[in-house]
Amino acid sequence: xxxxxxxxxxxxxxxxxxxxxxxxxxxxxxxxxxxxxxxxxxxxxxxxxxxxxxxxxxxxxxxxxxxxxxxxxxxxxxxxxxxxxxxxxxxxxxxxxxxxxxxxxxxxxxxxxxxxxxxxxxxxxxxxxxxxxxxxxxxxxxxxxxxxxxxxxxxxxxxxxxxxxxxxxxxxxxxxxxxxxxxxxxxxxxxxxxxxxxxxxxxxxxxxxxxxxxxxxxxxxxxxxxxxxxxxxxxxxxxxxxxxxxxxxxxxxxxxxxxxxxxxxxxxxxxxxxxxxxxxxxxxxxxxxxxxxxxxxxxxxxxxxxxxxxxxxxxxxxxxxxxxxxxxxxxxxxxxxxxxxxxxxxxxxxxxxxxxxxxxxxxxxxxxxxxxxxxxxxxxxxxxxxxxxxxxxxxxxxxxxxxxxxxxxxxxxxxxxxxxxxxxxxxxxxxxxxxxxxxxxxxxxxxxxxxxxxxxxxxxxxxxxxxxxxxxxxxxxxxxxxxxxxxxxxxxxxxxxxxxxxxxxxxxxxxxxxxxxxxxxxxxxxxxxxxxxxxxxxxxxxxxxxxxxxxxxxxxxxxxxxxxxxxxxxxxxxxxxxxxxxxxxxxxxxxxxxxxxxxxxxxxxxxxxxxxxxxxxxxxxxxxxxxxxxxxxxxxxxxxxxxxxxxxxxxxxxxxxxxxxxxxxxxxxxxxxxxxxxxxxxxxxxxxxxxxxxxxxxxxxxxxxxxxxxxxxxxxxxxxxxxxxxxxxxxxxxxxxxxxxxxxxxxxxxxxxxxxxxxxxxxxxxxxxxxxxxxxxxxxxxxxxxxxxxxxxxxxxxxxxxxxxxxxxxxxxxxxxxxxxxxxxxxxxx
Numbered sequence: 152x153x154x155x156x157x158x159x160x161x162x163x164x165x166x167x168x169x170x171x172x173x174x175x176x177x178x179x180x181x182x183x184x185x186x187x188x189x190x191x192x193x194x195x196x197x198x199x200x201x202x203x204x205x206x207x208x209x210x211x212x213x214x215x216x217x218x219x220x221x222x223x224x225x226x227x228x229x230x231x232x233x234x235x236x237x238x239x240x241x242x243x244x245x246x247x248x249x250x251x252x253x254x255x256x257x258x259x260x261x262x263x264x265x266x267x268x269x270x271x272x273x274x275x276x277x278x279x280x281x282x283x284x285x286x287x288x289x290x291x292x293x294x295x296x297x298x299x300x301x302x303x304x305x306x307x308x309x310x311x312x313x314x315x316x317x318x319x320x321x322x323x324x325x326x327x328x329x330x331x332x333x334x335x336x337x338x339x340x341x342x343x344x345x346x347x348x349x350x351x352x353x354x355x356x357x358x359x360x361x362x363x364x365x366x367x368x369x370x371x372x373x374x375x376x377x378x379x380x381x382x383x384x385x386x387x388x389x390x391x392x393x394x395x396x397x398x399x400x401x402x403x404x405x406x407x408x409x410x411x412x413x414x415x416x417x418x419x420x421x422x423x424x425x426x427x428x429x430x431x432x433x434x435x436x437x438x439x440x441x442x443x444x445x446x447x448x449x450x451x452x453x454x455x456x457x458x459x460x461x462x463x464x465x466x467x468x469x470x471x472x473x474x475x476x477x478x479x480x481x482x483x484x485x486x487x488x489x490x491x492x493x494x495x496x497x498x499x500x501x502x503x504x505x506x507x508x509x510x511x512x513x514x515x516x517x518x519x520x521x522x523x524x525x526x527x528x529x530x531x532x533x534x535x536x537x538x539x540x541x542x543x544x545x546x547x548x549x550x551x552x553x554x555x556x557x558x559x560x561x562x563x564x565x566x567x568x569x570x571x572x573x574x575x576x577x578x579x580x581x582x583x584x585x586x587x588x589x590x591x592x593x594x595x596x597x598x599x600x601x602x603x604x605x606x607x608x609x610x611x612x613x614x615x616x617x618x619x620x621x622x623x624x625x626x627x628x629x630x631x632x633x634x635x636x637x638x639x640x641x642x643x644x645x646x647x648x649x650x651x652x653x654x655x656x657x658x659x660x661x662x663x664x665x666x667x668x669x670x671x672x673x674x675x676x677x678x679x680x681x682x683x684x685x686x687x688x689x690x691x692x693x694x695x696x697x698x699x700x701x702x703x704x705x706x707x708x709x710x711x712x713x714x715x716x717x718x719x720x721x722x723x724x725x726x727x728x729x730x731x732x733x734x735x736x737x738x739x740x741x742x743x744x745x746x747x748x749x750x751x752x753x754x755x756x757x758x759x760x761x762x763x764x765x766x767x768x769x770x771x772x773x774x775x776x777x778x779x780x781x782x783x784x785x786x787x788x789x790x791x792x793x794x795x796x797x798x799x800x801x802x803x804x805x806x807x808x809x810x811x812x813x814x815x816x817x818x819x820x821x822x823x824x825x826x827x828x829x830x831x832x833x834x835x836x837x838x839x840x841x842x843x844x845x846x847x848x849x850x851x852x853x854x855x856x857x858x859x860x861x862x863x864x865x866x867x868x869x870x871x872x873x874x875x876x877x878x879x880x881x882x883x884x885x886x887x888x889x890x891x892x893x894x895x896x897x898x899x900x901x902x903x904x905x906x907x908x909x910x911x912x913x914x915x916x917x918x919x920x921x922x923x924x925x926x927x928x929x930x931x932x933x934x935x936x937x938x939x940x941x942x943x944x945x946x947x948x949x950x951x952x953x954x955x956x957x958x959x960x961x962x963x964x965x966x967x968x969x970x971x972x973x974x975x976x977x978x979x980x981x
Contacts (some may be wrong), residue, residue, distance in 0.1 A: 156677035159197075159218055162250040163190050164754050166222060169249060170229065179310050185228045187667040187756040188309055189221070195305035195380060196221035198671055202377055202389070203297065208337045213298055215254070216262060219247065220269035220302050243267055265295050269302045297336045304329040314385025316348045317569035330389070343389035347376055350385035350566040356767035357651045358644040360720045362561075365410050369402075378672075381721045383665060383772060385566075399567055406565075407557045411440070415650030422649070423611035425449040425470060427457055431510060432470040435611035437646065439477065440553050443545040444538050446474065451534045464524040464533075465514035468497050471537060475501055478541075478548045485548055492540050496533075498522040553646075556604070556639035594638035597768055606642070608635040613645050614765050615654040641766065648765050652716050653724060655765045660744055664723040664757040665772055675719045682717060722772075723757070737763075738784035739817045745787040746801035746813070748778045749794050786817055789848065796844035800836070826851030827956040830963035843970045851963050856934035860886060861964035863927050867918045879962060886961045888913035889931045894951065898944045906943070907932060 170186040180188055200217035203209040209217075223229065229246055240263050247257065256262065307326050316323045323346055330344040349366060351359055367386060370376045374397075376388035410416060424438035424446065432453065438446055454467040475493040479501060482489050493501045498521045505516035518524040523533055565571065593600045595608075608616075616635075637645075648654075653661075670678075718724040729740060741761070748759040760771060761780040771781075780787050790797045800813075812832055819825045826849040829842055836842040852858060864885045868877035892909035910928040918924055932943070938957075939946025950957055 156674050157681060158251075158253065159193075160674060160678060162219070162222060162252060163193070163756070165250045166190070166229075167754065167756060173228075175228075184667065184756070185225065189223070189225060189228075190756050191309040191667070192224055192302065192305040193218050193221035194671055194674070195308055196301050198379055199301050199304065199389075200298070202343070203301070203333075203337070203341060206337070206340050208297060208340050209294055212256070212262070213294060215257065216265055216269075217298060217301055219252070219257065220266045220298065221305055222250075223247070223266060224270050224302050224306060226270050240264065240267055243270070265298065268295060269299050272299045272303070293336055297333055300329055300333050300336065304333070308380070311380075311382075311387075313350075314348050314380075314382040314387055315350045315566070315569075316346055316387065342391050343377055345390045345392055346379075347374075347388040347390040348385060348568060352384070352564040352566065354383060354767065354769045354772050355640065355644050356648060356765065356771075357653060357718075357724075358640075358647040360718075360722065361413065361415070361647045361650060362406070362410060363721060365413055366406055369406060369409060373405075383722065399565070399570060400562075402567065403558055403561045403565060406561060407554050410557060411554055413650065415652075416646055417441075419646045419649035421445060421449055425453050426611055427453050427466070429510075430508065431513060432466060432473055433611075434470070434473050434477065435609050436606070437553065437612055437642075443542045446545075447534050447538050450474075451530065454530065461510060461514050462518055462524060464530055465517040465521070467530060467534070468517050468521050468524065469514070471497060472501065472504070474545075475541075478544060482544075482548050485544055489544055489548070492544065496523070496537055496540060552639065553643060557643055560640050560643065590636055593636070594641055595635045596637055596641045596766055599638035599640060604638045604640075605636050606639070608637045608642075612642060612649075613655075614648040615656060616645075616766075644766060651718050651724075653718060653726060653765050655763075656726075656728075657763075659726050659728050659763070660740060661762055661765060662723075662725040662727065662744070662748065662751065663760040663762065663767065663772075664725070664751065664755065665760065666721065666723075667756045667758065670721075675723075679717065679719045737782065738786060739814060741780050741783045741787040742790060742817060743813060745778070745780050745783065745790040746797055748780065749790070749798035750801050752777050753798050793844070793848050796841055796848070799838065799841055800845070822849040823851065823854075823960065824956060825849040826963060827959040830959040830966065833963070833966060839970070843967050846963050846967055851960055852967055854934070854937070854960065854964075856930045856937060857957075857961055857964050859930040860927055860934070861961060861968060863923055863930075864917070864961075865965050865968055867923075871917070882965045883958065883962050885914050885917040885927060886931075886958065888916065889928075890950065890954065890958075893935070893947050896947065898947065903932070903943055 166189060167186040170184075170189075173185045175181050175183050175185060175188070196217040197214065200209055200214045204211060204214050223243060223246055226242060226246065230242060240260075243263055243266055244258060304326060307322070307329060310322055311319065327344055327346060330341075330346075334341050334344050347370075349370070351362065353359075363381070363386060367378060370386075370388060371378065374390070376390050378386065379389050380387040420437045420440055424435050424441060426433050426435070432450070438449075441449075450467060450470040454463040454470065457463065457466055472493065475489055479486050479489045490501050503520060505513040507513055507516070592605050594605055599605070610616075716726060744761040748761055751757065751759050758774070759778045760767075760774070761778075761783075762771065764771070764781070776791070778791060780791070783791070812828075812835070815828055816825045819828060826846050829836075829845045829849065829851065833842045836845070846852065864882055867885065868881040871877075872881055889910050892906070892913045896906045896909055907928055910931055911924055914927045914931075915921070915924045918927075935943055935946035935950060937946070938949045
């Protein structure tokens with residue numbers, strides 16, 4: 152019995168929908184989401200059971216049972232009853248059905264009883280009667296006993312809020328004690344009884360994600376560790392014993408090398424290492440981080456790509472000259488050798504060059520100086536000769552700073568099982584303030600300072616950020632010198648961001664999903680595959696899991712699939728391409744994003760960050776609320792203050808034109824104008840509660856005079872109507888008649904008493920109560936003065952000019968009164 156990850160993801164969604172935002176009210180988990188805790192325990196149980204299955208300790212069915220036993224282990228929280236009352240087989244079966252579980256084998260009596268045992272015995276003080284039954288029943292073998300310990304471990308482990316397990320040594324030892332119990336029950340087949348953990352002290356977006364990715368592979372491959380959980384700040388593994396025998400310095404050295412050898416980093420460096428600009432060949436600083444043959448390959452590609460405009464051999468010689476000039480600057484005792492090698496290859500001295508800045512003239516000069524340009528030797532053969540002649544000198548004299556700074560960064564920030572190089576961290580902390588302030592020594596992104604750590608930013612290395620769009624000393628977004636200065640750590644982060652294919656763009660926003668729990672790789676891959684299928688239109692909609700559906704719905708229909716790149720990792724990055732004039736305005740975009748974030752949070756146990764930045768730092772992921780829209784507009788903030796109704800509103804975005812309605816709301820000048828639009832679209836909103844809620848959010852019910860008139864008009868409509876439900880015309884007739892009186896009124900020749908008489912006369916046609924007619928007329932006059940800011944004449948002009956708006960507000964108030972009356976009656980009947 153193996154249940155697919157897609158089905159498990161759907162069960163998580165259904166559980167989250169059932170529990171909503173319910174939180175633990177007491178104990179060590181007080182304030183934490185119950186659904187998120189159950190999900191954590193399910194994932195950890197699933198992973199541990201998978202490992203035990205691989206060691207022939209458990210059967211394949213136990214892996215599935217571990218997941219669902221973990222998901223249901225707090226049945227008392229799910230059903231809001233005591234554990235004894237909520238752990239019957241019928242209750243467990245009912246909850247499984249509510250989670251959409253379709254695997255029939257899971258409902259076999261024996262399997263339900265195993266889940267029941269896990270639910271009852273996962274705590275230190277479980278149900279005594281259940282434990283006696285468990286020990287007496289012969290059909291429950293040792294494997295089931297192990298399974299109860301698996302759930303017990305996962306439940307304990309979820310008390311950790313981050314990867315630094317050293318902060319709670321007692322909890323760590325308690326978890327390891329349960330692992331030793333499993334070892335004993337498995338007759339020693341399970342031997343991973345120690346928790347091993349690595350922590351990074353600060354978060355740096357894709358740099359952190361890529362470090363964790365490379366580090367995870369290294370630890371699994373070299374140290375035979377088994378991943379059990381990951382947090383935003385680190386990774387946790389099961390190990391066979393004390394893994395700290397290797398010095399931390401050795402781990403950092405190997406991790407740094409593997410990081411820079413990573414295919415994505417190598418590609419990011421290679422991509423823009425050599426470029427052809429208006430001034431000719433340009434080398435980025437990271438060009439010298441590559442091996443020499445790769446650098447020459449890139450120069451060769453650039454030269455050939457421009458052969459339609461200029462002599463490709465002359466372009467290549469120019470690039471070679473720039474490489475040798477850089478080597479010469481750092482050449483020391485090898486400078487003469489570098490000059491000789493260049494002259495041997497190019498045929499002229501290293502310092503010789505054209506004085507002209509015109510490219511055509513520059514390359515004509517190189518063609519005259521270099522015999523190679525006019526020779527029959529092919530450019531490819533010449534490139535090979537350059538590699539042969541210069542590789543040794545390049546390896547000796549090229550500056551490879553990235554590895555040095557990556558090692559320094561890891562030395563400062565990486566902690567393994569609580570051990571880090573404290574002395575180095577202290578030195579770095581002191582040095583960071585030594586040159587703080589001047590723009591040339593202070594990073595414009597993270598604030599790190601230092602004479603050698605901060606360099607001028609280069610466009611070639613950034614993820615499409617403009618280096619002159621921001622300065623430390625000039626106005627933001629002003630194209631002027633000095634250029635943006637960044638530290639070497641931000642430089643590394645630039646390259647990691649490019650390596651992951653994430654680039655800054657004015658026409659995109661980024662959703663960052665911060666898991667409340669650990670998603671195993673198999674679940675991430677399942678979600679990723681389902682998203683790809685849905686984006687490509689190849690998924691089976693009948694089996695479509697709601698977890699990935701919400702991600703797919705973020706993308707506008709008709710977008711080219713190659714533009715859509717979702718980065719699945721411990722944190723999921725979803726860059727959303729946007730277009731259109733409305734979407735370029737952050738006011739509109741942030742409101743749309745807020746609704747999408749509400750939908751994500753409702754379906755997936757994550758916190759959601761919405762931003763346009765791609766260079767994230769620790770401060771960006773530290774927010775108290777479950778959703779943070781950076782620099783949110785007023786409308787977006789209003790959405791986040793009324794989450795339930797706006798989330799329901801958003802559920803229909805991809806199926807109807809409600810997206811257009813949202814932008815219609817955003818285009819209104821005031822909240823009351825928005826409330827009037829809500830009334831116009833009232834019947835389009837489903838479920839029925841959305842329109843009244845939106846109307847109230849935007850203050851449609853707060854105009855006292857309109858509410859007073861609406862109460863009277865509603866009462867009159869029911870008196871006059873022969874039907875049980877009056878029409879809109881019957882509801883609004885008194886208000887419309889009053890407006891006609893206002894139009895007839897001539898402020899130049901008539902006074903307020905005349906207007907009052909006209910209104911009273913018109914309203915009297917709708918009621919036989921003179922007192923009520925007078926009450927309506929007084930409220931109407933008071934309303935005119937309100938919108939005229941105390942001046943009746945101004946109020947008249949405002950009403951005539953905004954007739955549709957105020958008519959809709961009046962009708963909306965009546966609809967709200969009808970809705971409130973209807974729901975009140977239904978609640979009394981229940």
